[in-house]
Amino acid sequence: MTVLALPPNFTLVYYRFTMTALQPLHLPTYKGVALRGGLGQTLKKLTCNQPWTCEKACPRGNDCPYGYIFETSPPDGAEVLRNFSEVPRPFVIEPPRDRRETILPGEQLSFGLILIGHGMNYFPYFLAVFRELGWQGLGQGRGQYELNTIDAISPLDGVVEPVYRADRPEVRMTRLTPTSQAITDYAASLPAQRLTVEFLTTTQLKHQDRMLEVGPPFAVLVKALLSRVSALSYFHCWQRFETDFRGWIDRAAAVRLVQDKTYQEAWSRFSTRQTERIDRVEKRKRIEMGGLLGQVTYEGDLAPYLPLLVLGQLIHVGKKTVFGNGQYRIMEQ
Incomplete structure (x- = not known):
């Protein structure tokens, strides 16, 4: 493929x-x-x-x-x-x-x-x-x-x-900006049939309009990554992501989730800008920040999706990524 x-x-x-x-x-x-x-x-x-x-x-x-x-x-x-x-x-x-x-x-x-x-x-x-x-x-x-x-x-x-x-006046610009091709080349070295994804920070993924409380099926993870890459590319890299979104998601359903060691961790923060009325009193709104942590292992034809998974490690996945949510890493078997 x-x-x-x-x-x-x-x-x-x-x-x-x-x-x-x-x-x-x-x-x-x-x-x-x-x-x-x-x-x-x-x-x-x-x-x-x-x-x-x-x-x-x-x-x-x-x-x-x-x-x-x-x-x-x-x-x-x-x-x-x-x-x-x-x-x-x-x-x-x-x-x-x-x-x-x-x-x-x-x-x-x-x-x-x-x-x-x-x-x-x-x-x-x-x-x-x-x-x-x-x-x-x-x-x-x-x-x-x-x-x-x-x-x-x-x-x-x-x-x-x-x-x-801090002790020097100059600020240097960097050339360490990985390209899409470099990410694809790196991804080719990863296992193509079985790998484990470890969620390092609480990750919020939606499926059928509900937040997942168990490890995501591979197609759900792929859908979330495609959506995020598409939006970031269009709004910040000024390029439409032209690909067969539905086809990639449908084919991802053939990849099996063979081990789920995820768990939920709940935490929240209070918004400094959003409010809600509780008992007739306007109070700062509580924002739920918790989500999945832990590991999921997938088996199947992973090779086509490896560049997307590698990029996802860098940009995070799911909701509230600006706070650090949705960080994961690929663990080789």
């Missing part, structure tokens, strides 16, 4: 940020919430000179750095995906998976940042925001930190390029 061809113009870059606590950092167990929240609030302060005009939505849309990064809107005259309920953001925060809730002075914390397509041009904003956030403070009590280093990392072979050092 022909291998599923990825969009040729799909590009991304992976950065690793490392910071040192100057004061105690009191963070939630799932640190993506604090990192994404601090990013949004600080980016708006740094880039918006009339923040009171965009309480509901940024009036400048994609012309504003905040509007593009946090409230991406479909371009004028969009030919496809007009009814897409929420345009995916051009970034993914990959928080540390350790469960420390207090980072003591002198201790370090690292997290990943994936920028996709046009979003890669906004790296200077992310650098400025996370430097500024270090002085404003992060988490409960607003503990200060110093941003020490930023490295670009090739997710396919682990090659590292230094991008930023």
Whole structure:
């Protein structure tokens, strides 16, 4: 069978940020919430000179750095995906998976940042925001930190390029941007008949309008990945993903789920922008963030889907990926 061809113009870059606590950092167990929240609030302060005009939505849309990064809107005259309920953001925060809730002075914390397509041009904003956030403070009590280093990392072979050092004035741009062809070539080295997918962060996948509470059938995972790649390609890489979506999903049903070691982990956050009325009182809305963790093993003709699965490792899958949800890795048998 022909291998599923990825969009040729799909590009991304992976950065690793490392910071040192100057004061105690009191963070939630799932640190993506604090990192994404601090990013949004600080980016708006740094880039918006009339923040009171965009309480509901940024009036400048994609012309504003905040509007593009946090409230991406479909371009004028969009030919496809007009009814897409929420345009995916051009970034993914990959928080540390350790469960420390207090980072003591002198201790370090690292997290990943994936920028996709046009979003890669906004790296200077992310650098400025996370430097500024270090002085404003992060988490409960607003503990200060110093941003020490930023490295670009090739997710396919682990090659590292230094991008930023706190003790040096220059910021280097990176060439470590894996292409669709490089991803396809890498995927060819993976097992083609049996592999295990491990969900590393809570993953929310829908099937028949319900959130899955067990390991996803292979066709469900493929459908979610195709949808995400298609939307990211169209809105941020400016290229339609031309492929036989229905055919790929139907053929994926022949791949068997032979072992399910997944489990549910529940957690939630309170939105700073959305509210709900409880007992006649307007309160911040609770957002459910939990989902699947653990491993699923598939058997069958996996070779055509391997490039899609490898790309999915980099961009995550399912809902709430900007917080770090939906991260998985392929485990070779």
